[in-house]
Amino acid sequence: MANDAAAKPLVAVSTNTMSTKKPGDVPKKREKMPKTVTKVLKNHAKLANGRPPTATKPQASLSHKKTRDQIRLHHVLSKQLAAAEAKGDDAEVNELKKRIEDLGGLKSYQLASLQGQAKDRGGDSSTVLMEWLKPLAAQMAKREQKIRLLEVGALSTANACSKSGLFDIERIDLYSQAEGILQQDFMERPLPDSDKSQFDIISLSLVLNFVPDPEGRGQMLRRTCQFLNKHARRAFGEELQAVFPALFLVLPAPCIVNARYINEERLTTMMSTLGYVMLERKLTANLVYYLWQLRDKPRKDFQDFPKKQVNPGAGRNNFCVVLK
Numbered sequence: 001m002a003n004d005a006a007a008k009p010l011v012a013v014s015t016n017t018m019s020t021k022k023p024g025d026v027p028k029k030r031e032k033m034p035k036t037v038t039k040v041l042k043n044h045a046k047l048a049n050g051r052p053p054t055a056t057k058p059q060a061s062l063s064h065k066k067t068r069d070q071i072r073l074h075h076v077l078s079k080q081l082a083a084a085e086a087k088g089d090d091a092e093v094n095e096l097k098k099r100i101e102d103l104g105g106l107k108s109y110q111l112a113s114l115q116g117q118a119k120d121r122g123g124d125s126s127t128v129l130m131e132w133l134k135p136l137a138a139q140m141a142k143r144e145q146k147i148r149l150l151e152v153g154a155l156s157t158a159n160a161c162s163k164s165g166l167f168d169i170e171r172i173d174l175y176s177q178a179e180g181i182l183q184q185d186f187m188e189r190p191l192p193d194s195d196k197s198q199f200d201i202i203s204l205s206l207v208l209n210f211v212p213d214p215e216g217r218g219q220m221l222r223r224t225c226q227f228l229n230k231h232a233r234r235a236f237g238e239e240l241q242a243v244f245p246a247l248f249l250v251l252p253a254p255c256i257v258n259a260r261y262i263n264e265e266r267l268t269t270m271m272s273t274l275g276y277v278m279l280e281r282k283l284t285a286n287l288v289y290y291l292w293q294l295r296d297k298p299r300k301d302f303q304d305f306p307k308k309q310v311n312p313g314a315g316r317n318n319f320c321v322v323l324k
């Protein structure tokens with residue numbers, strides 16, 4: 001594995017494969033919704049009225065575009081909700097909560113996300129983690145005490161890392177959809193009181209972009225450090241020591257390659273102030289995957305990452321992580 005982020009040049013991405021509306025874009029209130037999103041809302045309204053949708057396919061066969069629109073609208077409404085809450089605008093808060101409910105709430109969002117994990121849509125993101133860890137699999141399998149993984153934002157207990165049998169996994173999600181997934185907010189999870197309740201690896205796949213505000217995203221990244229066990233690695237062999245403790249981070253690609261307030265350089269600098277070093281990265285048209293190793297103590301004195309344009313220009317999205 002490459003230990004030097006700089007040794008890994010940015011892969012060129014053809015932006016024309018991406019939609020011009022980026023996940024970080026927050027449309028103004030009452031922006032005209034994409035047709036499919038309107039349809040999704042109408043169907044939910046029909047259900048609410050006790051009438052089954054007639055010409056609608058079951059959710060399991062949501063089209064790719066519908067799935068994407070539903071996920072995107074959920075993100076947009078969540079961001080608007082966070083802004084309204086911050087302003088203390090109760091009427092707006094109630095209306096936005098109602099619109100999120102009409103959309104099917106977190107449950108429908110998760111169904112759409114699961115749909116996005118289907119094999120024909122690129123498969124689940126943990127296959128990339130398993131690919132990266134392949135050279136370590138034999139060593140990991142030999143261990144009496146398995147590598148401890150905390151999967152934050154877990155939708156299923158049957159993804160590639162679960163199937164590998166190489167980990168002792170704790171799965172959490174704001175809304176648990178299956179046995180084996182604890183319903184818990186990572187930001188409220190009690191801090192570990194000993195090395196034993198810490199982890200060797202945390203997975204944050206498509207979770208950071210779910211957090212509606214930039215400060216909250218910074219806090220989530222900072223919090224990962226408190227859950228990783230830096231001491232356990234002393235007992236690891238050399239190869240495992242070179243990787244763990246680690247953070248597997250997955251984001252929609254536009255959050256990094258086409259955002260006004262963050263790019264890979266800024267993310268890497270931000271992560272380094274938290275003590276992380278990039279080991280792996282992979283960029284596809286839709287997603288960017290990273291594996292970071294936690295090596296050092298966080299440097300609070302260097303954590304000064306306000307909302308600042310680093311990649312100005314029209315057509316950029318507003319995804320941002322603030323770390324202060």
Ligand SMILES: C[S@@+](CC[C@H](N)C(=O)[O-])C[C@H]1O[C@@H](n2cnc3c(N)ncnc32)[C@H](O)[C@@H]1O
Pocket residue numbers: 106110113114117125152153154155172173174175184185186187204205206207210211250
């Ligand atoms: C887009 S889904 C991603 C699911 C899966 N990890 C994947 O890669 O497809 C995001 C999930 O993160 C969960 N989530 C967001 N913030 C969370 C938090 N603070 N604690 C636990 N789960 C969270 C949401 O409930 C949602 O189910």
